[in-house]
Amino acid sequence: MNLTTKYLGLKLNSPLVVSACTLSEDLDNIMLMEDNGAGAVVMFSVFEEQIRKEEKKLASILNATTNTFAEASDFFPDLDDYHVATEQYLDIIRRAKERVKMPIIGSLNGITPEGWIEYAKQLEQAGVDALEINVFYIPADIRISGAEVESRYLDIIRLVKQTVSVPVAVKLSPYFSALGRLSVQMEEAGANGLVLFNRFYQPDFDIRSLKLMHNLNYSDASEIRLPLLWIAILSGQLRLSLAATTGVHSAEEAIKYLLAGADVAMTASALYKKGISYLSTIRQELEIWMDDMGFRSLDTFRGAMNQFNIDDPTAYERANYIRILEGNKVVRSNP
Numbered sequence: 001m002n003l004t005t006k007y008l009g010l011k012l013n014s015p016l017v018v019s020a021c022t023l024s025e026d027l028d029n030i031m032l033m034e035d036n037g038a039g040a041v042v043m044f045s046v047f048e049e050q051i052r053k054e055e056k057k058l059a060s061i062l063n064a065t066t067n068t069f070a071e072a073s074d075f076f077p078d079l080d081d082y083h084v085a086t087e088q089y090l091d092i093i094r095r096a097k098e099r100v101k102m103p104i105i106g107s108l109n110g111i112t113p114e115g116w117i118e119y120a121k122q123l124e125q126a127g128v129d130a131l132e133i134n135v136f137y138i139p140a141d142i143r144i145s146g147a148e149v150e151s152r153y154l155d156i157i158r159l160v161k162q163t164v165s166v167p168v169a170v171k172l173s174p175y176f177s178a179l180g181r182l183s184v185q186m187e188e189a190g191a192n193g194l195v196l197f198n199r200f201y202q203p204d205f206d207i208r209s210l211k212l213m214h215n216l217n218y219s220d221a222s223e224i225r226l227p228l229l230w231i232a233i234l235s236g237q238l239r240l241s242l243a244a245t246t247g248v249h250s251a252e253e254a255i256k257y258l259l260a261g262a263d264v265a266m267t268a269s270a271l272y273k274k275g276i277s278y279l280s281t282i283r284q285e286l287e288i289w290m291d292d293m294g295f296r297s298l299d300t301f302r303g304a305m306n307q308f309n310i311d312d313p314t315a316y317e318r319a320n321y322i323r324i325l326e327g328n329k330v331v332r333s334n335p
Contacts, residue, residue, distance in 0.1 A: 001287045002297035005039065007241050007263045008130045008167035008192045010103045012039030015258060015298060016279055016286075019245045019266035020045050020107040020132065023276065030096045030104075032276045037283035039264065040103040041096075042132050046089050046119060086122070093126040103129035105169070110135075116156055120163045130167040132195060133160055150182050154189045161190035169193035169243065174226055183234055193241030194234070195266070196227040218269035223247035228260050235261020236308035249273075251285030261303035 005015045018041040023029050025044050033041050096104050106128035110116040116133070123131055135156050139149050153170070160168055168190070174197045176182050183194060204213040224247035231242050244257035245266035254265035270278055295301045303309060 001290055003039075003283070003286070005263055005298050005302075007040065007103075007243065008105075008169055009241075010040070010129055010167070012103065012264065014039035014283060015262075015264045016254065016282055017105075017243065017264045017266045018042065018271065018279075019268045020134075021268035021272070023268065023271060025092065027092060027095050027099065029276060030092075031099055033279060034100045034102045036277050036279035038102060038279055040105055040129075042105040042107050042266065043089075043093060043096075043128070045107040045109050045134065046086065046123070090122060090126040093123070093128060097127040105130045105132050107132045107134065109133075110156070113156075113159060116159055117163050120160050124164045124166050128166060130169065130192070131160065131164060132169045132171055133157075134171045134198060146177055150176065150185070153182070154185055157186055157189040157191050167192035169195050169241065171195040171198045171245070173198045174230070179230060180233065180237075183238060187238055187240045191240060193243060193263075194238075195243040195245050196230055197246055199223075199246060218272060219247050219249075221247045221249045221253055224253050224256060228256055231257060231262050232260040232306045235303050235306045248282075251282045251289060254282060254286060255289055258298060258302050259305040261306040263302075 003014045005012050007015075007017070014037050016038055018024065018033050018038050020042040022044050024033075024041055030041055093104060093106065104127070106123035106126070108116070108119055108123060108131060110119060110133070120131060120133075133156065135153050157168065157170060170186055170191045170193070172179075172194055186194065199219060205211075206213050224244070227244050227246050231244055235242055241263045242261060243264045243266055244260075244262040248254050248257070248265045248267035249270040254267075257265045267279075267282070270282075274281075290296070290301075293301070
């Protein structure tokens with residue numbers, strides 16, 4: 001069974017990719033991921049705030065960005081939790097490149113132009129095969145328009161692409177008014193791929209202590225619906241790579257994403273719950289399904305159910321909304 005795929009121009013032996021998470025802090029874990037069928041791993045994120053704190057410059061940056069960026073300290077766990085220092089992070093990448101054959105993708109959460117440039121360079125020099133940038137921030141200033149928000153994303157893509165020669169993927173949130181058009185603009189700005197979607201870790205309230213709570217909730221398989229929709233819409237219209245990164249807890253979710261047109265399906269929550277070796281189970285189930293369906297390679301069914309390959313393309317648009325409501329009518333019996 002041929003499970004090879006291309007993502008960001010890189011050849012992967014499997015469409016199963018480990019998304020950015022703390023599991024990749026340990027080199028043994030990275031090796032175990034490859035042994036169990038991962039096609040690539042996105043390294044745990046390096047946060048510019050963490051680095052600046054180490055350099056004793058964090059205070060001035062937070063003053064300028066608090067309540068603006070998704071990684072601002074009042075919305076996320078204390079930055080001490082991001083405990084792997086910069087040099088250690090880069091060293092893990094270097095050692096991983098020596099020990100595994102699968103691509104290693106760096107993950108960067110920047111907040112300043114200087115940070116995007118400096119740390120993107122460092123990640124490339126450490127040997128990453130590609131870079132995943134997470135630009136998500138909260139436009140808490142009510143004077144900022146949607147166009148300004150989108151412009152910020154596009155400017156950062158251009159900046160990073162001018163800085164590094166490795167492929168660059170952009171991890172997106174679904175909170176844009178015209179995601180399709182923005183995706184086209186990101187492709188034009190130089191992005192090599194889109195990762196759909198970023199799970200924004202929003203705060204909760206403790207109603208007894210009246211304090212913010214920073215709980216990490218794992219994803220659920222039911223969360224695939226929104227990224228599935230957009231991957232199915234975009235896959236027939238864009239040349240860049242598409243990665244699905246929400247709700248992959250079994251082969252079933254991975255298969256659905258591939259049918260929609262994704263190049264890879266990323267997972268992390270399932271590995272926290274069931275262990276890294278669970279990757280081999282997902283891979284085996286994918287192979288069994290392909291054999292049952294008569295598919296010998298991913299290319300024979302990838303995108304088979306995107307908007308341009310199904311009999312009724314309107315099923316992804318307003319017409320489907322009406323059909324769902326009509327199909328859910330309660331049949332009332334006569335009294």
